[in-house]
Amino acid sequence: MRVRRASVVAGVLVAVTMAAGCGDFEEFGSHQYACTVTVDERAVHLDEEQAANAATITAVGLRRGIPERGLVVALATAWQESKLHNIDYGDRDSLGLFQQRPSQGWGTEEEVLDPRYASNKFFEKLERIPGWEDMRITDAAQAVQLSAYPEEYQQWAEDSQVMVSAYIGDADGALTCRHSTDHETEPSVAALTAALLNDWGDDTVYTEDADGVSVPVNDTRDGWQYAAWLVAHSHGHAVTTVEYDGVTWSSSDGEWVRSDSGDGDTHAVTATVG
Numbered sequence: 001m002r003v004r005r006a007s008v009v010a011g012v013l014v015a016v017t018m019a020a021g022c023g024d025f026e027e028f029g030s031h032q033y034a035c036t037v038t039v040d041e042r043a044v045h046l047d048e049e050q051a052a053n054a055a056t057i058t059a060v061g062l063r064r065g066i067p068e069r070g071l072v073v074a075l076a077t078a079w080q081e082s083k084l085h086n087i088d089y090g091d092r093d094s095l096g097l098f099q100q101r102p103s104q105g106w107g108t109e110e111e112v113l114d115p116r117y118a119s120n121k122f123f124e125k126l127e128r129i130p131g132w133e134d135m136r137i138t139d140a141a142q143a144v145q146l147s148a149y150p151e152e153y154q155q156w157a158e159d160s161q162v163m164v165s166a167y168i169g170d171a172d173g174a175l176t177c178r179h180s181t182d183h184e185t186e187p188s189v190a191a192l193t194a195a196l197l198n199d200w201g202d203d204t205v206y207t208e209d210a211d212g213v214s215v216p217v218n219d220t221r222d223g224w225q226y227a228a229w230l231v232a233h234s235h236g237h238a239v240t241t242v243e244y245d246g247v248t249w250s251s252s253d254g255e256w257v258r259s260d261s262g263d264g265d266t267h268a269v270t271a272t273v274g
Contacts, residue, residue: 055232169224178254
C-alpha cells in the first residue's frame with residue numbers, strides 16, 4: 001500500500017495482550033480475525049466487529065473535528081475497556097465500547113450501548129479536559145474514564161495509531177477484510193446507506209442504486225477514509241466490493257487489487273452490495 005503519512009505514538013512497543021479490564025477475550029464469543037490493518041509493516045489483527053466499531057468511533061470523531069491524537073486516545077480506551085466489542089455487561093453497571101455507567105450520568109443503558117452515542121459522549125468529555133492534547137495517551141484516557149488501572153490504556157497506543165492512520169485515509173488500502181458470503185444480514189443498500197449517514201452525518205453526499213452506494217470525495221485522503229469505512233462495515237452490510245482510485249477490494253479474497261490499466265476514479269468511492 002502507499003502510505004502518505006503515518007505518525008507514530010511515542011513510547012515503547014508493547015506486545016498486545018488479550019486481557020480486558022472487564023474479562024477475558026474469550027468471553028466475547030467466537031470472533032474470527034478476518035481483518036488486518038497494516039501500516040509501515042506493523043499489523044493489527046481484528047475481527048469484523050472490532051473493525052466496524054473502530055471505523056464508527058473514528059468517523060464520529062472526524063465529524064466532531066477531533067484531531068488525530070484524540071482518535072488514538074478513543075481507540076486505545078475502547079481497546080482496554082471492551083476490546084472494541086459493544087458488550088452488554090461490565091463492572092457494576094458499565095456497558096458498551098467504553099464501559100460507560102448509566103448511574104454516573106453517561107446516559108441510559110440503551111444510549112451507551114449505541115456506539116455512535118457512546119463515542120460522542122467520550123469525545124465530549126475529552127474535549128472538556130484542559131491540555132489533553134499534550135498528555136500521554138493513557139493520561140488523556142484516564143482523565144475521561146477515571147479507571148482503577150490508569151496505566152493500562154498505554155499498551156494500546158501504537159496499535160491504535162496504526163488503525164487511525166488507516167481510518168483517516170493516511171494509508172492507502174491499509175485495511176483488508178476477508179469473509180464468506182454468509183452475511184449477518186440480508187443484503188440491503190438502504191441499510192448500508194443508513195449506517196453511512198449515522199456515522200458520517202445526514203449531510204453526507206451519496207448516490208445509490210440497486211447494486212450499491214457511491215460517495216463523492218474531494219481528495220485522496222477523503223477517498224481512503226470512506227473506502228476503509230466501507231470495508232470495515234462490509235461483513236455486517238453484505239458489501240462484496242469497494243472500488244477507489246483504480247483498485248478494488250473484494251470480500252472473497254480480502255485484498256486490494258489494482259486494475260490492469262491502473263486508472264480509476266479518484267472522485268468517488270463505490271461499494272457493491274450483494
